[in-house]
Amino acid sequence: MILEAAAAEFAASGYAAATTASIYRRAGVSSGTLFHYFPTKLDLLLGVLESGHAETARALAEIAEGAAGTDAVLAYAAHVEAELADELYPGLVRAIGDVERLEPIRAALAAETAAIDDFLAQHLAQALDADPAMCAGQARAIRWLFDGAATDAAAAPVPAGSLVDAVYVLLRGMGVPLPRF
Secondary structure: OHHHHHHHHHHHHHHHHOOHHHHHHHHOOOHHHHHHHOOOHHHHHHHHHHHHHHHHHHHHHHHHHHOOHHHHHHHHHHHHHHHHOOOOHHHHHHHHHHHOOOHHHHHHHHHHHHHHHHHHHHHHHHHHOOOHHHHHHHHHHHHHHHHHHHHHHHHOOOOOOHHHHHHHHHHHHHOOOOOOO
16 A cells, blocks of 8 residues: 555655655555654665566566467567556656666666566567577567666557567567567
8 A cells, every 4th residue: 555655655746745644644654654654755665666577577477378489579569568557657657767877776676677677688588589698689689678668658658469469579589480460
């Protein structure tokens, strides 16, 4: 409840303008309760990021259970596209951008990035019958596409289907065997 309120407040106000008072009021809890769990505003943002990382890990695991190879990569692209459509997403991207150079924020973002890169490399390796380490550069290129779409989503909605289409074209350009699209 507190993390949902924090995410909404950071998205609406940005990191600098968001206050712990506005967050605990939005969450419907006392200041004591908020500070018991999150002693600082930075701890709240880290909690939001860690929650997002856990959600990403669940999505990656769920996708891996039902798909493999390029199907899994394209399914993850669809998942990212759905995230980009969330009304809070643009504001959260801007709020995180305000403080992304702070070490704890960089570390939290790096952990999620590593999980995504690993997932993409594993599934590209399946599609190419290759060692995942040999697919790290291709995985990074796909994630950079996701990162660019996230940046674009902060300014304007990403058209439905466009990210999946872009990943498909990138995979085709890499020579990755693809299902009919």
